[in-house]
Amino acid sequence: MMIGLVGVPNSGKSTFFKAATLADIEIANYPFTTIEANQGVAHVTKPCPCRRLGVKCNPQNSLCVDGIRHIPVKLLDVAGLVPGAHEGKGLGNQFLDDLRQADGLIHVLDISGKTNAEGKEEDWDPYKTIEILENEIDEWIHGIIKKNLVKSRRISETEKKPLERILAQNLSGLGISEADIKAAMKESDPEEREFATILRKISKPIIIAANKIDKDGAEKIFDEVRSKADNVFPCSADSELALREADKHGLIRYELGRDDFEIVSEKLNEKQKRALEFIRSNVLKKFGGTGVQKILNEMIFEKLGYITVYPVADINHVSDKKGNVLPDVFLVKKGTTLKQLAAKVHSDMADKFIGGIDYNSRRKIGADYEIKDGDIIEIIFGR
Ligand SMILES: Nc1nc2c(ncn2[C@@H]2O[C@H](COP(=O)(O)OP(=O)(O)O)[C@@H](O)[C@H]2O)c(=O)[nH]1
Numbered sequence: 001m002m003i004g005l006v007g008v009p010n011s012g013k014s015t016f017f018k019a020a021t022l023a024d025i026e027i028a029n030y031p032f033t034t035i036e037a038n039q040g041v042a043h044v045t046k047p048c049p050c051r052r053l054g055v056k057c058n059p060q061n062s063l064c065v066d067g068i069r070h071i072p073v074k075l076l077d078v079a080g081l082v083p084g085a086h087e088g089k090g091l092g093n094q095f096l097d098d099l100r101q102a103d104g105l106i107h108v109l110d111i112s113g114k115t116n117a118e119g120k121e122e123d124w125d126p127y128k129t130i131e132i133l134e135n136e137i138d139e140w141i142h143g144i145i146k147k148n149l150v151k152s153r154r155i156s157e158t159e160k161k162p163l164e165r166i167l168a169q170n171l172s173g174l175g176i177s178e179a180d181i182k183a184a185m186k187e188s189d190p191e192e193r194e195f196a197t198i199l200r201k202i203s204k205p206i207i208i209a210a211n212k213i214d215k216d217g218a219e220k221i222f223d224e225v226r227s228k229a230d231n232v233f234p235c236s237a238d239s240e241l242a243l244r245e246a247d248k249h250g251l252i253r254y255e256l257g258r259d260d261f262e263i264v265s266e267k268l269n270e271k272q273k274r275a276l277e278f279i280r281s282n283v284l285k286k287f288g289g290t291g292v293q294k295i296l297n298e299m300i301f302e303k304l305g306y307i308t309v310y311p312v313a314d315i316n317h318v319s320d321k322k323g324n325v326l327p328d329v330f331l332v333k334k335g336t337t338l339k340q341l342a343a344k345v346h347s348d349m350a351d352k353f354i355g356g357i358d359y360n361s362r363r364k365i366g367a368d369y370e371i372k373d374g375d376i377i378e379i380i381f382g383r
């Protein structure tokens, strides 16, 4: 799973990226084989079952900080989305490739109204940037469909295959699936420009990080933009970065997503204290946090509909074979069945799958059991 960060220059994309991926972690056990230059590891958070169960966990593919499970997700700094990108301006191909990999997009937007759509400093209505950016993506999608539609319809007829399947081949470069296209076709015709918009909303959901909310006048613009657009969240990437860095250096204690922090070191000078107090009163208390963690969680759990599940090898000790308690957490889509989970956990053992045991009920569960959020499950395989 991968979340893409998009936005015009100077909106605070790099600051958001740096803040979200700032963690001292050993990623050796993480389920990522490679991390490219423009990628980093961020975390989404959920209460860890260790507290409810009264056990001490030994996370392997994630972290547990004070009873909060930090679950890694890849963050991608998407290059080259500038007005006119679909006509070949900027880094078109790089952009397409990044877009293909992203399951959802966070649009980092300067909500203080000082950055125009080219990334230049100017008094500017950020709502226009939302329209421009979404239009860019929709034009890419529409352009690809339009170029192939006549031929695709013909192939669909002669080969007696559903049109969505043929279109999915054309759109595979954008990472858009047959199921998404089919869903969009229920609402519109692929020929229409609005079809591209509908398809983008299904296949690449966007959340807007209304960034620089800490700046004078930003709140008023934020309220205006939020009345016109959905999925707009207040954000101060700069504040998040300052807090995480201060925490990392042992100056304060700050947990991801919190609306407060504690000063734990004598080393802070007056200027640093003032800066932190500014963040406390003008960002954390006012907006319930800096927004960075809330936006990441919102994307994974609400927009993309992922839930968490803890597979274990021994249900009585909720551990793996080595005795690690609650070792792994998996993110799966709502509606995932036990059999599908088994295939994810042990791709080579799916054919030996027998069933499972659910921790909460201590009952046997079958292949079609639908995973619920926070489930702890022992999967049983044959030999
Ligand atoms: N006040 C304020 N400034 C920010 C915030 N986020 C980023 N900035 C500043 O905006 C400028 C551009 O940020 P940068 O992350 O380099 O933007 P990018 O070009 O989109 O990657 C820098 O001077 C940042 O310090 C924020 O939340 N609040």
Ligand SMILES: [Mg+2]
Binding pocket: 010, 013, 014, 015
């Ligand atoms: Mg940058």
